[in-house]
Amino acid sequence: MSAKRVILTLVAMCLMAGTATAATLKIGSLSPLTGSYAADGNDIANGTRAAIAAIEKEGGIPGFDKIELFAEDSACDPRQAVAAANKLVNEKVVGVVGAYCSSATIPASETLAEADIPMLTPASTSEKVTERGLPYMFRVCGRDDDQSIAAMKFIKDVLKAKTIFIVDDKTTYSQGLADNVEKLANKEGLKVIAHDHVNQGDKDFSAVLTKIKDAKPDVLYMSLQNSASGALMLIQAKRAGVTAAIIGQDAVYHPQLMEIAKDAAEGMYLTFGYIDEETPSYKKFLAAYEKFGKPGAYSAYAYDAAYSLLSAIKAAKSTDPAKIKAELIKGDMQGASKKIKFQANGESGSNYIIRVVKDGKFANFWDPQTGKKY
Amino acid sequence: MAHLCLTDVSVHFGGLQALTEVSFDLRPGEIVSLIGPNGAGKTTIFNVITGVYKISGGVVAYDGQTISGLRPHHILARGIARTFQNIRLFTAMTALENVMVARHCRTRSGVIGSVLRTGCQRAEERAVRERGMAALDFVGLAAHADAVAKNLPYGLQRRLEIARALGSDPTTILLDEPAAGLNPSESRELMEMIQRIAKTGVNVLLVEHDMSVVMNVSHRVVVLDHGVCICQGAPAEVRSNPAVIEAYLGSETD
């Protein structure tokens, strides 16, 4: 045989091999891989990758010899999110983990719903996400209304604050939370000194912080949709001499917050879903995630979302969306982030607690359910 | 010694043949005038010599070396400076600065030195300033050194153009209608100045419409018409050449 023949044969064999083992399970992820939210967005893609690796390590999914991830960039932008969702529809993925910003998740979910593709969001906390009656929309994280209730309970019961200054950066997420807190504060008889807004991507908060320093509120409710912005505000607050207790929320829960703000982050409180880092599930997640670095706010949630999806497919022995949904609802597993038990409306429950930044780490601080400190 | 020599120089702009095989030279110590009706190609020749226009044929040589094809600042560095038919000063700079700028090619310190104001840079700056003042003094503008160029009266702006050209220590200077717009007494002073320039060993190529200036100061005259060199020689010779009278006076009267 000539060399040419050998090569041709090899090529043909490869091609045949390719067609013979076409059983690849395709799933998608949607998250902001570039832009201001790239840190959280990449955590979501990585959490999904970690879950795939974990499932494959456990023997994979019968009938498929490979799980392929299509990680699309939703950029926290409604238009780009829809374009990315369309791409996933074209790739014929059987389920999607994502997206991040509620304002991107909502339109993307409509696109996926047209193709009956299940979507599990690890991070979008807006109430609207699950309240539109989409049959295949699931949420692994908590809800904003629950989150603001937890924050207000803490402000009243523990901080015993009388005055509050609210700042948000005008995203669906941050403004929704800030509005909720303002409403609750008024109801609870707190004095809302002001509810100011900044812009996403702003770097300079000196003007509003000087205002806050002057107004001397007991609490600064800092609703920013990005840990880097949160860090900037903390640094500048420290420099400006702001003494109020600062409360943030899940979107600033990221190691980056302390990396950038360093000692300026010390003592900041934030609301975040309770994660028991002692469970075997969390340890399994940590092992699978190791190669991606330190987990961010949504790494574990994304891992759980993907893990639930893949487990449901495994149990259903099918990629039919109705069967996947049935299995998701039937399932009741201890995930890395929390106990995952989906209800028919797609929610899996909130379990917000108050955390604090202590010695450069997030530490559990107070549980609104029990009213006790950890 | 500086010897400027054009051989069969042709230039065209698209379809327009602006110069056709023009040859003449400017020998050391000479004042040569370039005359011709409007649009004959005189300014084009200046632009060719100073590297502003590319030539399509022929050679321009200076001191026995080809300079056609060199960039304008390199040609200036070889020693050919010029003035402009329409005054083109750096209007926002002072008279002195205008002259100092022209010594760029003769100085060497870079940006870092300029910012840090190193000793060497200061000494150089001082020398440039002195040389600039000398050039201004030569054209009688010393008293106006710190005047902003655009505020100078027209006649003085013309002189400043010459001072700036002299500022680079040229061996040849090209003057494009330096007497344009001057009154008779200013013209006379200019003539005198041109002769003084020539005495310092600088060759002068002069484009001028004022025939009294041309005939008085030139050693030789080159006549151009429609981009063709129709005659060259001593002023008296040229004045009596029938072709010149035909071309030159013919268009002068229209």
Add this chain to the structure above:
Amino acid sequence: MDYLFQQLINGLTLGGVYALVALGYTMVYGIIQLINFAHGEIFAAGGYLGVILLSYMASQGLMDSHPWFGLAFALILAMGYCAMLAMAVEKVAYKPLRQSSRLSVLLSALGMSIFLQNGLMLTQGVYDKAYPTEFTHGGFEWLGVRVSYMQIGILAVTALLLVLLNTLVFKTRIGKAMRATAQDKVMSALVGIHSDKVISTTFAIGAALAAAAGIMVGLYYGSVRYDMGFVPGIKAFAAAVLGGIGNITGAMIGGLIIGMVEILAAAYIPAGGEYKDVFAFVILIGVLYFMPTGIMGENVDDTRV
């Protein structure tokens, strides 16, 4: 009263940064009438080089023993690096188009901006990079006004650079060459100025100023990100236009005004914080309506570079 002074200090700091970046736009525009969109990315590159150098020095303990030396070293190195980067950009993306229409050069500038931003993203990652800021926290309080050393540092470095730039442009040989080239490229070539070199130098100087701004922003705000050049780039460009594009003094004034307006709008106007950019641009439009060439527009030729 101290509230006002506090806000004025805030505005001055922000304005100083805009002014430094605006100078690069204005100088390049002055000399080749190009809006150098890639300038914001040069600023970002300066910020990144700063974080790389400072983090390294901090890890070696140098920032504890010789913080000022370390800062100066990082500043100078970043300025030098960005100057070279900008010269390379000019050579690759603009110089070949010197004779082309302005639109093609503009597109090339846009392309360069995207290219550099993506380059930063691919080499440095999409995450924010934290600056070592331990030594930037100090400050003092004076009559109720809190001034951080970092603010003083930014203002001092900005003022120093502005003085140096003014000396350079108005007192030196290269400055004269820049002004001459800005006014008349052909003529300046005819008086012996190598215009390519002067243009290249102009890019380098503007970039060095932007790099300094990039480091100071990193130190002041605590982090840098690959897309950090975009917004300040736009603001600084607006500042340059406001001051009269092409005019150096104008760029400084424009930068300070935009910084001040942003801060004062956020400080005094209800809901000013969210619309501060709007105010900045309203001022810009208002000024341009009455003075189409910007604040220092009348004498555009005078200090144009």
